[in-house]
Amino acid sequence: MTQDYYDEACPLGSVQRVVGGKWKVGLLWALRETKRFNELQKQFSGITQTMLTKQLRELEADGFVHREVYREVPPRVEYSLTKVGNDFLPVIQKMVDWAEDNYNLLNNKK
Numbered sequence: 236m237t238q239d240y241y242d243e244a245c246p247l248g249s250v251q252r253v254v255g256g257k258w259k260v261g262l263l264w265a266l267r268e269t270k271r272f273n274e275l276q277k278q279f280s281g282i283t284q285t286m287l288t289k290q291l292r293e294l295e296a297d298g299f300v301h302r303e304v305y306r307e308v309p310p311r312v313e314y315s316l317t318k319v320g321n322d323f324l325p326v327i328q329k330m331v332d333w334a335e336d337n338y339n340l341l342n343n344k345k
Contacts, residue, residue, distance in 0.1 A: 253297045254323070258282055258290045263299060264327050269315040299323065 254260055258279065265278050276287055291314060294300040299320035305311040316324070334341060 253299065256290070258286065259294060260327060260330070262290055262294065263316065263320055263323060264331070266300060266314055266316050266320065267324065269313050271311065271313055275314065294320070
């Protein structure tokens with residue numbers, strides 16, 4: 236029987252559903268330190284405000300990101316990792332290590 240890696244019952248499929256896409260892994264990595272929305276937007280050239288909001292909301296809904304709203308004028312919102320998000324950082328660190336070791340391969344350089 237062949238494993239369906241996009242099936243929600245598959246652990247790998249579950250991870251892909253949560254952190255898949257262009258921005259989420261990078262956002263989780265950036266949130267090793269608490270950041271405000273504008274700080275994140277500056278770190279990710281090319282991301283629109285709408286897409287950043289969407290990605291952060293999805294990560295929050297999946298339990299990886301915490302959103303803290305401060306009741307002050309002007310309003311301030313900060314994003315940080317939850318325990319689940321922090322627990323995922325070693326996985327991203329392994330990806331970073333692999334990418335650094337394979338830079339030429341990833342960038343088609345011989």
